[in-house]
Amino acid sequence: MENSKLEESVIEELERRPEMRISACYQCQKCASGCPIGFASDWLPSQIIRLILVGQAREVLSSRAIWLCLSCSACTARCPMGIDLAQVMDVLRRRAIEEGTVPATTPEAIFNESFLKSVRRHGRVYEIGMLTRFKMRSGAWMRDMEKFPTMVAKGKIALLPPKGSDYDAVRKIFERAEKDK
Amino acid sequence: MKYAFFPGCSLDSTARDFRKSTEAVCERLGIELEEIPGWICCGSSPGHASNSTLAVALPVFNLLKAEPMGCDVVTTCAACYSRLRAANDEMSRESDLRQRVDEVMGTPYRGTVRVRHLLDVLVNDLGLELIRDYVERPLNGLKVAAYYGCLLTRPSKIVAFDDPEHPTALDRLLSAIGAKPVEWPAKVECCGAGLSLTSPDVMQRLTLGILEMAERAGAECLAVACPLCQSNLDLRQRESARAAGHDVSLPVLYFTQLLGLALGLEPERLGLNKLIVSPRRILERVSVAASR
Numbered sequence: 001m002e003n004s005k006l007e008e009s010v011i012e013e014l015e016r017r018p019e020m021r022i023s024a025c026y027q028c029q030k031c032a033s034g035c036p037i038g039f040a041s042d043w044l045p046s047q048i049i050r051l052i053l054v055g056q057a058r059e060v061l062s063s064r065a066i067w068l069c070l071s072c073s074a075c076t077a078r079c080p081m082g083i084d085l086a087q088v089m090d091v092l093r094r095r096a097i098e099e100g101t102v103p104a105t106t107p108e109a110i111f112n113e114s115f116l117k118s119v120r121r122h123g124r125v126y127e128i129g130m131l132t133r134f135k136m137r138s139g140a141w142m143r144d145m146e147k148f149p150t151m152v153a154k155g156k157i158a159l160l161p162p163k164g165s166d167y168d169a170v171r172k173i174f175e176r177a178e179k180d181k
Numbered sequence: 182m183k184y185a186f187f188p189g190c191s192l193d194s195t196a197r198d199f200r201k202s203t204e205a206v207c208e209r210l211g212i213e214l215e216e217i218p219g220w221i222c223c224g225s226s227p228g229h230a231s232n233s234t235l236a237v238a239l240p241v242f243n244l245l246k247a248e249p250m251g252c253d254v255v256t257t258c259a260a261c262y263s264r265l266r267a268a269n270d271e272m273s274r275e276s277d278l279r280q281r282v283d284e285v286m287g288t289p290y291r292g293t294v295r296v297r298h299l300l301d302v303l304v305n306d307l308g309l310e311l312i313r314d315y316v317e318r319p320l321n322g323l324k325v326a327a328y329y330g331c332l333l334t335r336p337s338k339i340v341a342f343d344d345p346e347h348p349t350a351l352d353r354l355l356s357a358i359g360a361k362p363v364e365w366p367a368k369v370e371c372c373g374a375g376l377s378l379t380s381p382d383v384m385q386r387l388t389l390g391i392l393e394m395a396e397r398a399g400a401e402c403l404a405v406a407c408p409l410c411q412s413n414l415d416l417r418q419r420e421s422a423r424a425a426g427h428d429v430s431l432p433v434l435y436f437t438q439l440l441g442l443a444l445g446l447e448p449e450r451l452g453l454n455k456l457i458v459s460p461r462r463i464l465e466r467v468s469v470a471a472s473r
Contacts, residue, residue: 036371040383068383071226072371073335077345084336093230107379112227119222119239125190134378143381147416151195154455156416158194166219169242173221176285177235 006099010057013091020088022049024081031075031085037068045075045085048092057092061101066092067108110138120174123165127157182306184297185247186214187265189258189408190222195416196258196408198452202437203257203299205450209441210307210315214255217247223264226375233278238285240268244294245286253295255302257437259332259407265296266339298333300406300436301342304350309357317445319359320467325439326400327351327362328391330410334369345369351404351436358443365398367391372413385421388413392421392429402432402463404439411435415457432460442467 014020031045038044043051043065051060060066066089075085093109096102102109111134118130135141151157192200207214220243229236244265247254256262272279273292283289303312334345343350346369352362370391373384392414395403405411413421415433422429434456441451448469453460 036373036387037376037383039386040380068376068380070331070371070374070376071229072331072374074331074369074371077335077337086336090229090233094233097231108375111375111379112231115225115227116231116235119224123221124193125222127194131378138379143378150457151416154457155197156195156455162190162193164219165221166242166246169219170221170239173238173242173285174235177232177238177281 004055006061007052007055007057010052010061010092010095011055013095014052014088017087019082019084020091022052022083022088024083025049025053026081028080030078030080034074034078036072036074037070041065041068049083049085049088058101060092061096061099062103064103064106066096067102067106105138107134107138107140110134113137116174120170122161123167123170124162126161128159129161182211183213183215183252184255184302185250185252185294186216187220187223187243187247187254187256187261187296188216189256189261191258191408195412196435198455199257199408199411199435199437201450201452202435202441205446206437206441206444207299209444209446210303210312212302212307215250217243217250217254219246223261225260225264228264229267234281234285236264237268237271237278237282240265241272241282241286241290244268244296245288245290247294253297253302255297255299257299257406259298259330260409262296262298263332263340268292269294269296270339298340298342298406300333300350300354303440304354305342309353312354312440313357316358316443318443318467318469320355320439320443321359323360323463323466324363324399324401325355325360326365326395326398326403327355327368327436328395328403328405328410328414329368330405330407331369331371331374333406351406354436355404355439358440360439360443363395363398363400365394365400367394370394372410374409374413377409377413377417381417381420382424384413384417385424388417389421389425389427389429392418392431393427395431396429400431401466402434402460404434404436406436418458430458432456432458432463434460434463442469
C-alpha cells in the first residue's frame, strides 16, 4: 500500500470505533508512565498515538513496541479520554502482519503463529508441539532446556497432545475466521 | 452451587496444580464443577493479537456449549476469564465483528452466558462467612502478598469484580483463612506474561520487581490467580533474580492451594509438590506435618 494511503487508512480504522478515537488524546502521559515494557521499547504508548496522528503509522507498524506490548491494559484502564489503547495495539499488530511490516525476527509474532497453529491442530494448546515449532522458527533452541527435566519430573508439562476438544468445530472456526481476513 | 467449568489449556499442563487445588477446594466447599464438554482453547493473547474474528469465535464456541448447562461459567485462568468476558462484551453489541462471528459460528450468540472467576465466586457467591466456617487449619498469620496481575483486574468494563488499581478480594479471602495479607504496591503490576518465552530479559525485570516488592513488604509467600503469573514468578524466579545478581526465595502459591491448606486438605491433593520454589517453610509455618 502506498505510503500516505496506509497512514490514512490506519487513522480511519481507529477513528471508526469510539473507544479507539486516538484524536481524543491530549498527551497526559498516564499510559506512558504505567506501561510495564516502556523501559525496553522503541516507542512509548503516547508516542505511538502521536506518530499515527501525524501520519507516521508505518513507523509504528515496523516497531518493537507493538510486539513487546503484552496487553496488560494499564493504559486502557488509566486513559482519561477512555481510549482503549490495548485494543489499538491489537489493530496495529494485525495491520503489521497484513502489510508485511513486521521485522523478520520478531519472536512474539512467531510465537503467536505457533500458538494458534497448535490450537488449530489439537483444539487446545499442545505446549511441546507449540514450543518445538516456535524454537524451530525463531532459532531459540536451547532456551529453557535446562528446565525441561524438572518440569517433566514434577508433571508440569503434558507430554502427550491434549484430547477431548471438539476438533472438527475448531478447524471449521479457523477456516471461516481466516477466510474473512 | 453448580458452575460450568472452563479449565483452559494450561490447567492440564503447566498449571496442573491449579486444577488439582481448584477441584479439591470446590469439592470441600460444596461447589459443583461440571466441565464444559468438548471445550476448546479461548485463543488467549495470540488470538486477539492476530485475528479479531477468531479471537471472539473461539470463546463463543465455549459459551454456546455452556448455554444448555443452565448455570454460570467459572474459570480459574485469568486469560481465559478475560477472553470469555471480552467475547461476551463484543457479542452484546451490534457491530460488523458480531455479524462475522455469527456467520462463523452458524448460530447467533448475544453474550448471555455469565462468566465468573473462581475468586469472585468464592468471595461474592459463597461468601467469606461460610468459608471461615470451613477453615480447619487457620494460616497462623502467614504474611502473604496477594498478587492479582493484569487480566483479572483490567479493563474494568470487561472483568469488573474488583477495583482495577487497588483490588481487595484476594486480600479479604486470605484474611478470612487466617493469613495476613501485606500492604504492597505491586498488586496489579504486570509479570511479563508471554514475554517469558520470546523476550525473557524483559519478563525477568518485571518478575523480579514484583518479587522484590513482596519481599520488602515482609511477605513470606505470594498468592496468585493466574497460571502464567505463577509460572513467571515461580519457575522463572531464580533466573529472574540471577539476571540482576540478586537472591530471592519466595514460594508462589495459587490462592486455591493456600485456601486448601486452611481447609485442612493435604499438600499432595493440592499439588504443592509441583512448586519449583519449595513451600516447605510455609507448610511448617501453618503446622502441616512435614512429610518431605
